[in-house]
Amino acid sequence: MSNVEELAARPLKPALLELAGISRVSVEAHYRLYQGYVAKRNEIVGKLAEVDRSAANQVYSDLRALKVDLTFAIGGVKNHEVYFEHLGGPGGDPTGAFRALVERDFGSVDAWRADLTATGLAARGWAWTAYDWDEGRLLNLLGDAQNTFPVWNATPLVALDVYEHAYFIDYQTDRAAYIDAFFENLDWGVVNGWVAAYGVPS
Incomplete structure (x- = not known):
């Protein structure tokens, strides 16, 4: 692996310092953790x-x-890059192509959100909404550690970090309140951009 180049941490988007319900202190601490994953990968x-x-x-x-x-x-690098990239938006219900996928595969936005919330409460580390290329549908998947990825041949489109470091400063042990705040800061333009870039069929 001697010809593998070092990674550099992606810059912290200014919008992440002004999230609703997730403090700047929490985001800055979380970002430093991500930088640590990049450094350890390089080491x-x-x-x-x-x-x-x-x-x-x-x-x-x-x-x-x-x-x-x-x-x-x-x-730790990849999960956090998805997480940070799709935060900083107006939140609320999904829009566009992603909403159409959610309604097709879960029946309704409410059903998808309820299932992803429950998945996040059941997980020890991460919950994802990923497009499974073999099944041809969205799935909400659970991971207990940074290296338990969704599944092979599935592409994460929403990445919900539920490790305590993501919410303890703001919510202590109230993970459910943090998950609500997470939904209120998602940028559906970013998510729909991924749907288009990856060619996810609707």
Whole structure:
């Protein structure tokens, strides 16, 4: 992996510092966590360039430890980049192509929101609305850690971080109130842009 370039953290959008119900202090702390995932990804990639591959072992080896932790760091980067990118909007109900997908696959916006909220309350780390390319539909999926991605061949379109670091400063243990605030800050223009860019069929 010696030819893999270092990543740079994406800049924090100014709109994220003025969210409704999610404080600037919380967002800035959360963003620093994301920067830490980027730094660790780069550090691990550097160590993999020098690791002894002849000592690889499934019980324990430096290669195994680095490879497992790389998935966690990369997950932390990718999940947070989706999360931060689609916040900073007017929130409310979905619009456009994404709304049409929601109504088709969940029956109504209310049913989709209720299911994603319940998924977020049940998860230990993340809840996503992702388009499953094999099933040809949206699914609300749960992940307990940064490296439990939605599923293979599914594209996240909404990423709800429910680790305590996302809400504890503002809501302590009231995760449900934080989830409500999350919905009120989504930018449906960004989400619909992804639907178009990925060619998600309606």
